[in-house]
Amino acid sequence: MGIFEAILLTVITAATPVVIAALGELVTERSGVLNLGVEGMMVMGAACAFVATQVTGSPYIGILAGIASGALFSLLFGFLTLSLVANQVATGLAMTILGLGVSGMIGEAYVGQPGIKLPQIVFPLLADIPVLGRLLFQQDLIFYLSIALVVGVQWFLFRSRAGLKLRSVGDSHSSAHALGINVIRTRYLAVMFGGACAGLAGAQLSLVYTPQWVENMTAGRGWIALALVVFASWRPWRLVAGGYLFGAVSISQLHAQAFGIGIPSQFLSALPYLATIAVLILISHNRRTTLINTPAALGKPFVPDR
Amino acid sequence: MKKLLLALATTAAVIGFSAAASAADKAKVCFIYVGSKTDGGWTQAHDIGRLELEKSLGDKIETQFLENVPEGPDAERAIERLARSGCGLIFTTSFGFMDATVKIASKFPDVKFEHATGYKTAPNLATYNSRFYEGRYIQGQIAAKISEKGVAGYIASFPIPEVVMGINAFVTGARSVNPDFKIKVVWANTWFDPGKEADAAKALIDQGVDVLTQHTDTTAPMQVAAERGIKAFGQASDMIKAGPETQLTAIVDTWGAYYIKRTQAFLDGKWETMSSWDGLKDGILTMAPYTNMPDDVKAMAEATQAKIESGELKPFTGPLNKQDGSEWLKAGESSDDATLLGMNFYVEGVDDKLPQ
Numbered sequence: 048m049g050i051f052e053a054i055l056l057t058v059i060t061a062a063t064p065v066v067i068a069a070l071g072e073l074v075t076e077r078s079g080v081l082n083l084g085v086e087g088m089m090v091m092g093a094a095c096a097f098v099a100t101q102v103t104g105s106p107y108i109g110i111l112a113g114i115a116s117g118a119l120f121s122l123l124f125g126f127l128t129l130s131l132v133a134n135q136v137a138t139g140l141a142m143t144i145l146g147l148g149v150s151g152m153i154g155e156a157y158v159g160q161p162g163i164k165l166p167q168i169v170f171p172l173l174a175d176i177p178v179l180g181r182l183l184f185q186q187d188l189i190f191y192l193s194i195a196l197v198v199g200v201q202w203f204l205f206r207s208r209a210g211l212k213l214r215s216v217g218d219s220h221s222s223a224h225a226l227g228i229n230v231i232r233t234r235y236l237a238v239m240f241g242g243a244c245a246g247l248a249g250a251q252l253s254l255v256y257t258p259q260w261v262e263n264m265t266a267g268r269g270w271i272a273l274a275l276v277v278f279a280s281w282r283p284w285r286l287v288a289g290g291y292l293f294g295a296v297s298i299s300q301l302h303a304q305a306f307g308i309g310i311p312s313q314f315l316s317a318l319p320y321l322a323t324i325a326v327l328i329l330i331s332h333n334r335r336t337t338l339i340n341t342p343a344a345l346g347k348p349f350v351p352d353r
Numbered sequence: 354m355k356k357l358l359l360a361l362a363t364t365a366a367v368i369g370f371s372a373a374a375s376a377a378d379k380a381k382v383c384f385i386y387v388g389s390k391t392d393g394g395w396t397q398a399h400d401i402g403r404l405e406l407e408k409s410l411g412d413k414i415e416t417q418f419l420e421n422v423p424e425g426p427d428a429e430r431a432i433e434r435l436a437r438s439g440c441g442l443i444f445t446t447s448f449g450f451m452d453a454t455v456k457i458a459s460k461f462p463d464v465k466f467e468h469a470t471g472y473k474t475a476p477n478l479a480t481y482n483s484r485f486y487e488g489r490y491i492q493g494q495i496a497a498k499i500s501e502k503g504v505a506g507y508i509a510s511f512p513i514p515e516v517v518m519g520i521n522a523f524v525t526g527a528r529s530v531n532p533d534f535k536i537k538v539v540w541a542n543t544w545f546d547p548g549k550e551a552d553a554a555k556a557l558i559d560q561g562v563d564v565l566t567q568h569t570d571t572t573a574p575m576q577v578a579a580e581r582g583i584k585a586f587g588q589a590s591d592m593i594k595a596g597p598e599t600q601l602t603a604i605v606d607t608w609g610a611y612y613i614k615r616t617q618a619f620l621d622g623k624w625e626t627m628s629s630w631d632g633l634k635d636g637i638l639t640m641a642p643y644t645n646m647p648d649d650v651k652a653m654a655e656a657t658q659a660k661i662e663s664g665e666l667k668p669f670t671g672p673l674n675k676q677d678g679s680e681w682l683k684a685g686e687s688s689d690d691a692t693l694l695g696m697n698f699y700v701e702g703v704d705d706k707l708p709q
Contacts, residue, residue, distance in 0.1 A: 053559035057552055151389065158391040159572065159594055164580075257547040257573040259595070262389035263421065266546035297549075301556040304539045305506070309706040312512075312540035 054298055055182055059190065060256055062294030064089070064248040067193050068272035069279070069286050070200055071244020076276055077204060078237035079217035079344035083139025084124055086269025087146020088242050092117040092249025094150035097260040098157055100253075106165040110189065110250050117246020118239045120146060125238040129231050132348045143269070151262040162258030165189065189251045196244070201283040213237060217342035220349040230349050245269065278327055280340040289326065296322050382406065382616055383440035384418040385431055387447035388545050394570035394589040395544070396420065398606035399446045399469075405609030410616055424449025429456060436461045442619045444612070445469065447544075448513055454478060465624050467615060470515050472694050474626050481611060484632030485515070486522035486693070487661045488604035488640055489566075490668035491654050492586045493526025495601050495643075496564045497534045498650045499584055505536045506557030508567040508574055510544050512708040514696040516568050521700045522668050523566060526657075528702050537562055538705035547573035558583060564601075575599060584645060591641040602654070603641035610636055630690060634662040669693065674701040 068085055075082050095116035100109030124142050127133040168191065170184040204210040213233055216223045220230045252268070253260055271293065279286035300315035331337050384403055388396035400418070407416050417440065422431045428450045435443050436457055442465045445454045451471040458466040458478040466478040474480055496505045507523065509516050520538060527534040537560065539553045550569045554577035557565060565585040567574045572595035578585035579599040587593070587603025611631070618624045631637040640658060643651040660666035671682030676699035682688060699707050 050559055053555070057555045057559075061548065061552055155391060158389075159393040161576070161595055252548065257551045257571075257576060259547065259572060259576060261392055261545075261547060261571055263545070264547050266543070266548060268548070298552055298556065301539050301541075301553050302560065304705075305537045305556050305560045307537065307704045307706070311706070312542060312708045316540070316542045 050302075052178055052181060054302060058291065058294045058298045059182065059186070061298055062290045063190055063193050064251040064256065065268055065272050065275060065293065066287055066290035067189070067196060067251065068245045068248035068269060069275040069290060070193075070196050070283060071241035071248075072272055073276050073279070073281055073283060073286060074200060074204070074213070074244075075237045075241035076345055077217045077281060077342055078213050078234045079220055079342050079347065079349075080128065080234050080238055081135045081139065081346040082121065082124055082128075082142070082238060082241055083136060083273065084121070084142025084146065084269075085241075085245050085272050086265055086267070087143035087150075088117045088120050088245035089146075089249040089252070089269045089272075090150045090263065090265045091120045091146045091153075092246030093253040093264055094154040094249070094260060095246070096250035097162060097253040098153060100163050101157055101160060104163065106163050106254050107188070109163075109254055110165070110247065113246045113250030113253075114243045115246070117249065118243040121238050121242020121245070122235075124242070125235045128348070129234050129238070132350055135346050135348070147263060154260040154262065157260045158262070160259070162253065162260070164258040165254045187255050189247065189255055192247065197283055197287050204283070214342070217344055220344050220347070224349070224351060230351065234349075245272075248272070274323065278323060278330075280330060280337055281342065282340060285330075289323070292326070293319050293323060380414045380442070380616075380620060381438075381440045382414050382416050382612075382619075383435040383438075383443045384416065385422050385428065385435065385443070385445045385447075385450060386418060386420040387422060387424060387449065388420070388570060390418065390420050392545065392570055393572050393592065393595075395606070396446070396570070398589050399444075399608055402606075402608030402612045406612040406616055409609075409613045410620070413620055414616060422450075425453075429453040432457045433460070436464050440464065442467070442616060442624070448515060465619060472628070474628060476626055479615075479624075479626045479629065481615075481629040481631075482515075482694075483606060483608075483637045484630060485604055485606075485638060486518050486668055487633045488638055489519045489522040490526035490661070491640065491657050492566055492602065492604070493523040493528075493534075494530050494657055495646060495650055495654050496523070496566065496586075497527040497530035498653065499601065499646060500534070500562075500564045502561060502563050503531060503534050504562045505534070506554070506560075506562035506565045507536050507538045508550060508553045508557070508565070508569055509538055509540050510569050511542060512540065514694055517699070517707065518693055518696045519568050520703060521696065524700055524702045525668060525673065530653075535702065535704050538703065540708060541569055543569065545570045547571045550574050551577050554578060555581075572596075587641060593641065593644065598645055600641070600644060601646055602643050605639045605641050607636060607639050630694075632661070633658065634664070675699065676701055676703055676707075 092113035096109040096113030099112030100106045127138045128135045165187040173184040174180045212228050216233045224230050278289045296319040386396045390400040419431050444467045446469045448470045454468045455473050468480050470482045471480050541553050551573040554574035558581050563583050565578045567588050572592045575592045575595040579596040584601050587600050591603050593600045643654050667687040669688035671686040672684045673682040675681045
């Protein structure tokens with residue numbers, strides 16, 4: 048395995064959880080709900096996936112547990128912000144703090160236990176293609192799911208009727224409501240999809256990335272996912288590009304250090320963020336296109352008149 | 354109604370008073386942790402020390418701790434909260450708590466503070482540290498014997514003297530066995546991020562190192578080393594569970610004895626500020642069992658450990674040059690503690706530019 052291939056493999060592992068979590072949040076935000084609790088839902092997913100795997104011995108049950116815990120946890124957010132119309136920003140932040148605490152409790156007995164790594168699924172023949180075969184066809188289930196999710200979300204949002212309804216709810220909930228679309232139900236589903244994705248991303252952390260459980264193991268990846276959604280101006284393909292760019296820069300800076308190229312490590316550590324800012328400036332120089340992509344009702348509460 | 358309110362107020366006052374009285378019976382010893390008490394590394398080692406303290410002096414004291422306290426402004430608030438809540442002796446267990454501890458210590462002259470791994474003291478603020486570098490010197494020697502390629506990978510956290518000292522000790526130990534030994538350093542710029550630590554480990558292994566050591570807090574690098582089939586050293590706690598066939602040894606922090614000693618002094622009214630810096634001989638750090646290595650390497654490691662414990666061997670003893678080739682220590686000369694505690698240069702053989 049060449050060094051280039053090795054770097055790309057590490058990049059894929061590093062980018063996958065952020066891309067999955069961001070994709071879920073993208074759908075949530077497209078419906079007009081800003082859920083800042085991604086970090087909390089992600090860490091819940093990581094804890095539940097790990098515990099379920101240790102108890103049952105099957106990482107696949109772990110994945111299901113991760114998805115389910117993320118979705119259930121996001122339901123709490125949905126109830127508070129959609130049914131009780133609580134402030135979305137404050138509730139989201141509270142979800143992060145709550146998630147970090149509760150996950151610590153769930154996982155406490157499992158800290159330090161060596162985990163079970165999610166096995167690779169090798170596609171025969173395709174896996175033999177030089178470089179690409181190793182990178183794309185000898186991966187774990189969650190990686191394949193992440194690709195399917197990108198394609199699926201892109202299709203759903205821009206090619207399906209339900210996706211159009213979801214976007215209309217996110218752009219103007221009053222108009223959508225007037226057209227007979229059930230705004231609250233749509234948003235509940237979008238929030239739960241976001242939670243499920245965050246949970247799956249968490250499962251990737253505790254089953255693939257580093258098969259173990261330690262408190263706070265997300266270490267800020269939920270926040271990066273949130274930033275990625277804005278970075279991608281709410282477009283799935285840009286989101287994938289951004290996620291992999293971020294991953295590539297983060298990993299290359301580690302390699303650059305190991306090569307000993309003599310650039311200060313603090314600068315190298317800041318590189319992924321600098322790259323993000325640079326791209327953001329490039330993307331947002333045209334204010335019109337940015338506005339077109341931003342869900343107009345993002346973060347605004349909706350109270351249906353009775 | 355008025356009567357009822359008055360009665361309630363009196364009851365509350367009595368309850369409040371009795372709570373204060375019962376708390377005053379036992380001295381309160383408090384701890385601030387930078388990570389989670391079950392992190393399997395640095396913080397867990399401190400928490401084990403706290404539990405030993407409770408076990409030993411539990412009839413006279415009670416302990417309290419705050420975990421996951423970020424270094425920075427939050428630390429100041431957290432320490433102040435403990436100081437206000439009646440803690441008599443407060444241990445702040447991370448280098449990054451230094452300035453916060455100094456500030457709060459000046460505000461609460463009656464409370465005693467102990468800051469781990471720092472260098473600023475006050476009449477009510479002592480510092481304590483462990484000579485981790487003694488363990489790293491032994492690790493370096495083992496690495497030089499085990500490595501076939503003569504290159505070790507070193508995952509570092511932040512460029513503070515403590516970490517730089519560790520890198521230098523490792524290289525000095527390794528070069529005492531193999532004068533051409535090299536290390537590659539990757540700065541993760543974090544103490545705690547399993548993903549990033551794993552990425553750093555992968556990067557180092559992909560670039561050809563065949564033995565790995567870390568100065569970060571999770572077992573993720575050990576896990577990656579196990580997966581890739583190379584050997585590695587644990588940090589702060591025994592990490593053998595993460596790599597039963599991988600861990601060569603680990604520097605295990607054993608703070609308990611120190612915590613008991615200082616709390617006893619505090620209870621006796623004999624607590625005084627000091628800068629304590631104990632090593633292998635005092636039992637403040639121990640080496641995890643030497644495993645996964647040939648017998649002759651194990652014998653060498655044990656011999657070196659014995660020599661360090663007896664004081665016969667001081668890891669930083671000349672002739673030693675700085676990275677640029679200029680002389681640091683003449684033959685037979687040993688470094689003084691002040692230089693080590695403020696260490697901001699590499700010794701010869703480190704293949705990295707020190708972030709300043």
